[in-house]
Amino acid sequence: MGRTLSFQQAINEALAQELARDPRVVLMGEDVAGGSGTDGEMDAWGGPLGVTKGLWSKFGDRVMDTPISESAFIGAAIGAATAGLRPVVELMFVDFMGVCFDQIFNQAAKLRYMFGGKAVSPLVIRTMFGAGLRAAAQHSQCLYPIFTHVPGLKCVVPSTPYDAKGLLVQAIRDDDPVVFFEHKLLYSMQGEVPEDSYTIPFGEANFVREGDDVTIVTLGRMVHVASQAAAELAAEGVECELVDLRTTSPLDEDSVLESVEKTGRLVVLDEASPRCNIATDVSALVGQKAFGSLKAPIRMVSPPHTPVPFSDVLEDLYIPNAGTVAAAVRETAGYKA
Amino acid sequence: MHIADLSKGMLGANGIVGGGPPLAWGAALAAKKLGTRGVAVSFVGDGGANQGTTLESLNLASIWALPCMFVVENNGYAEATSCKYAGACHDFADRASGFNMPGVTIDGHDFFAVYEAAGEAILRAREGGGPSLIECKVNRYFGHFEGDAQRYRAPDEVKGIREKSDCITNFAARVSANGLVDLAELERIDREVTALVDDAATQAKAATKPVAQDLLTDVYVSY
Numbered sequence: 001m002g003r004t005l006s007f008q009q010a011i012n013e014a015l016a017q018e019l020a021r022d023p024r025v026v027l028m029g030e031d032v033a034g035g036s037g038t039d040g041e042m043d044a045w046g047g048p049l050g051v052t053k054g055l056w057s058k059f060g061d062r063v064m065d066t067p068i069s070e071s072a073f074i075g076a077a078i079g080a081a082t083a084g085l086r087p088v089v090e091l092m093f094v095d096f097m098g099v100c101f102d103q104i105f106n107q108a109a110k111l112r113y114m115f116g117g118k119a120v121s122p123l124v125i126r127t128m129f130g131a132g133l134r135a136a137a138q139h140s141q142c143l144y145p146i147f148t149h150v151p152g153l154k155c156v157v158p159s160t161p162y163d164a165k166g167l168l169v170q171a172i173r174d175d176d177p178v179v180f181f182e183h184k185l186l187y188s189m190q191g192e193v194p195e196d197s198y199t200i201p202f203g204e205a206n207f208v209r210e211g212d213d214v215t216i217v218t219l220g221r222m223v224h225v226a227s228q229a230a231a232e233l234a235a236e237g238v239e240c241e242l243v244d245l246r247t248t249s250p251l252d253e254d255s256v257l258e259s260v261e262k263t264g265r266l267v268v269l270d271e272a273s274p275r276c277n278i279a280t281d282v283s284a285l286v287g288q289k290a291f292g293s294l295k296a297p298i299r300m301v302s303p304p305h306t307p308v309p310f311s312d313v314l315e316d317l318y319i320p321n322a323g324t325v326a327a328a329v330r331e332t333a334g335y336k337a
Numbered sequence: 338m339h340i341a342d343l344s345k346g347m348l349g350a351n352g353i354v355g356g357g358p359p360l361a362w363g364a365a366l367a368a369k370k371l372g373t374r375g376v377a378v379s380f381v382g383d384g385g386a387n388q389g390t391t392l393e394s395l396n397l398a399s400i401w402a403l404p405c406m407f408v409v410e411n412n413g414y415a416e417a418t419s420c421k422y423a424g425a426c427h428d429f430a431d432r433a434s435g436f437n438m439p440g441v442t443i444d445g446h447d448f449f450a451v452y453e454a455a456g457e458a459i460l461r462a463r464e465g466g467g468p469s470l471i472e473c474k475v476n477r478y479f480g481h482f483e484g485d486a487q488r489y490r491a492p493d494e495v496k497g498i499r500e501k502s503d504c505i506t507n508f509a510a511r512v513s514a515n516g517l518v519d520l521a522e523l524e525r526i527d528r529e530v531t532a533l534v535d536d537a538a539t540q541a542k543a544a545t546k547p548v549a550q551d552l553l554t555d556v557y558v559s560y
Contacts (some may be wrong), residue, residue: 030416035489037422038414044489062446067423068354068384070407096353099388136339140354183450306556313546317376 001238003195008051008187010161011126014168015052015088017197022086025172027055027063028073029090029126036065048092049128049187070096074125077102077312078177081123082111088172091127094143094181094323108177109152114211123178123193124171128222130271131308131319140308140315143222147179148248148281154178154202155249159223163193163246166200173199183221197305207259211239214329215259217282218269220322228270229325238333248278256282257290265332269325274302296335298327346375353390354415357381358407362394365468376404376462377384378455386414395436395470402467406458409470410445412477415487415513433470445473446504447509476502 018025034045036289046053056063066073070091077089092095097104102127109121131140148155154176158164164182171178199264208223209230216226223244230240245252260266266286270279279300284296305317309326341349348364351357352494361379368375386409399404409429410550426432431438439458443450451473458469476498480487487495512518 031418034417035419037416037419038491039494040487044487050369065418065422067387067418069387069389072387099353099355099390127424138339138354162431169495221345304552306553309547309552311547311551313548317549319553 002192004236005161005165005193007161007164007182007189007191008049008159010165010191010193011051011168011182012053012055012293013195013198014172015055016058017086018172019062020171021054021197022172023062024084024085024086025051025062026080026085027059027090028066028077028087029064030066030068030092032056032090033063033065047090049184050180051187052090064225070100073255074100075107077123077125078103078108078121078325081121081177082119085123086122088124088126088170093139094127094129095138095141095142097127097146102177104147104153104177105150109150109253113152120175121177121263122172122175124168124174125177125179126168127179127181128184129181130185131303131315132175132185132221134310134312134315135184135308136310137307142181142263142270142277143177144181144220144248145272145277146259148278149276152177153249154246154247155181155225156202157181157220157299158246158248159181159183159186159206159220159244161193163188163200163206163244165193166198167202167246169197170199170202179219186221186295189224200246202247203252204246205252205255206244207241207255208244209240209242211241211263213239214265214267214333215241215243215256215263216267216269216329217243217245217256217259219248219278220271222269223273225322226325228322229329232322232326233329233333238329240329245278245282248281251281251285253285253289256285260286260290261293264293265335266294267299267301267303267325267328267332269320269328270304271320274300274305277302295337296332299332301325301328310337338553344490355381355385355390358391358394361407362398362403362405363399364467365405365462366401368404369401374463376406376459378459380408380410382415383409383411383413383420383424383429384418385409386411386432387415389424392432394436395432395468397405398437398468400435402465404462404465405468406455406462407468407470409472410457410475411472412475414447414477414481414489416481417485419489423529428472430470430472436470438468440470440472442472442474445475445508445512448504448508472502478481 031045032052033043041057058262079085126132158167173178181328218226268279268282270277303319312315357512358379362378365377427441432439443454454471513520
């Protein structure tokens with residue numbers, strides 16, 4: 001058994017190692033240290049949940065608190081990246097993309113293409129997403145499908161501490177703009193994480209579980225929901241193959257198709273709102289390229305088309321759970337044409 | 338957090354910093370076009386004062402001379418960052434001159450100062466004089482969220498504020514010293530309000546939990 005870290009410690013370590021390795025790496029965001037200009041302690045927060053805690057103490061003014069001005073500081077990170085730095089900028093909650101999205105999709109995503117390949121904008125936007133914290137409609141969304149839609153952006157949605165570290169190091173060293181999505185309910189999750197730095201390439205899905213009966217494709221926190229469902233189903237004699245996409249752009253089409261060609265049955269599980277999300281995207285891919293292998297209609301499991309509710313009862317109903325996933329798998333497994 | 342009372346023209350507290358000012362000048366535009374003589378009031382903190390949405394709204398409200406009042410409640414902290422660090426101006430009211438509107442900085446703990454400044458701005462807005470900016474210097478007793486240890490604040494900072502600057506205590510002392518209101522009357526109001534709040538909390542806690550079909554309620558008017 002190797003060393004164990006939490007998901008958020010893994011992110012902190014990746015940032016610390018990259019800050020130490022490359023002087024061009026800088027961190028920016030609201031309260032990434034916390035305490036700037038106050039009479040109290042500096043580095044008082046390290047982000048609202050303490051993910052970047054201690055980095056200011058180690059790296060000083062390379063870790064910069066910003067005013068609450070997302071358009072300006074996300075845009076500044078893009079400008080700085082295009083002019084030689086490698087900024088890692090924090091958009092505290094992905095819901096706040098609404099404040100600054102022009103800079104992300106019209107600037108970061110377009111500069112290289114519009115300038116004939118001459119611009120390089122190596123920045124990472126780290127952002128917290130997902131439901132389950134009773135944080136209501138403006139602090140709980142899974143907006144990665146919107147970013148995935150935009151050519152020029154890479155989108156990473158890690159599910160484990162190991163993946164979080166390896167994918168974040170990769171993101172920082174990558175020469176394209178990368179949006180890195182951290183599910184707020186995963187921060188305390190423990191897992192084995194090597195101390196030495198390592199990278200996980202983009203566009204390579206992870207086969208979390210192998211099985212011959214039904215393929216479940218998912219990402220982020222839903223990987224664990226699917227794992228739980230797969231364990232229940234195995235006890236019933238249904239063997240699921242669980243594919244964790246890890247990145248939505250680039251998308252590992254080959255792994256998805258390879259698995260569906262083997263099982264002939266697909267359930268796609270996505271915590272994002274159901275219209276134009278990753279589930280619809282993966283379903284379209286399989287419908288187009290593996291239609292002949294399908295033995296049953298594809299099933300998509302996503303929340304209903306409604307904002308994330310504040311009520312605990314409703315939020316629990318909103319988020320897909322192992323029960324809803326298992327039900328979808330049973331339906332798919334039992335389908336006879 | 339997200340309280341709203343549309344029946345009173347209260348368009349809601351906002352979960353997005355700087356989300357409110359554009360809505361307020363929109364409400365002012367509606368008041369002007371509909372001839373309601375309404376005046377829109379927008380509240381942001383020292384954090385929201387640095388959002389582009391706020392500055393863009395000040396400009397638009399000014400060029401269209403909208404009946405609008407922008408209030409910056411400057412409590413010194415945007416989350417865990419000082420306004421002295423995050424704001425390039427000394428007083429946020431200084432920004433008003435750049436948008437060609439009156440701006441004043443007042444003691445936000447002083448009920449009467451707020452009342453007078455707001456009254457003047459609302460009257461001006463209602464008479465077609467356009468928007469104003471009022472910066473209320475205040476303090477906060479609590480952290481940014483439940484459980485915020487507030488280590489970015491000096492020890493005893495809150496204690497000192499509570500002792501010297503409590504708006505309600507100072508108001509009570511002033512009006513009773515002048516014989517305007519009897520302290521017993523204020524205590525009666527306090528009891529009445531406390532009972533009202535307790536009753537609302539009890540009712541809310543005892544209320545039936547929502548059911549599955551409520552998930553899809555109020556997403557659209559029709560769909």
